[in-house]
Amino acid sequence: MAEPVVAQKSPYGVEVEAGKTYWWCACGQSKRQPFCDGSHKTTGFTPVEYKAEASRTVWFCGCKHTNKAPLCDGTHNSLA
Numbered sequence: 001m002a003e004p005v006v007a008q009k010s011p012y013g014v015e016v017e018a019g020k021t022y023w024w025c026a027c028g029q030s031k032r033q034p035f036c037d038g039s040h041k042t043t044g045f046t047p048v049e050y051k052a053e054a055s056r057t058v059w060f061c062g063c064k065h066t067n068k069a070p071l072c073d074g075t076h077n078s079l080a
């Protein structure tokens with residue numbers, strides 16, 4: 001599988017709503033970052049589901065190289 005595209009080298013802070021489901025873009029090609037817009041179709045990637053348990057700010061990975069998808073785990077700091 002090809003490498004994901006780095007959408008940005010920092011997380012996206014998003015105010016999520018309790019009870020709502022979000023689909024994080026894993027391929028990096030969505031035009032609606034950090035969420036999936038269907039652009040992954042030819043990439044071999046599929047979006048990752050995130051269910052908000054509380055209403056708060058969540059930091060979604062923008063570099064797409066996190067090991068804790070869909071959330072930022074700091075890996076963006078070690079990207080070339």
Ligand code: FES
Pocket residue numbers: 024025026027028029030035036037038039040041045046047048
């Ligand atoms: Fe990237 Fe859907 S557009 S996973």
Ligand code: FES
Pocket residue numbers: 008009010011012060061062063064065066067071072073074075076077
């Ligand atoms: Fe990807 Fe932080 S933005 S790990």
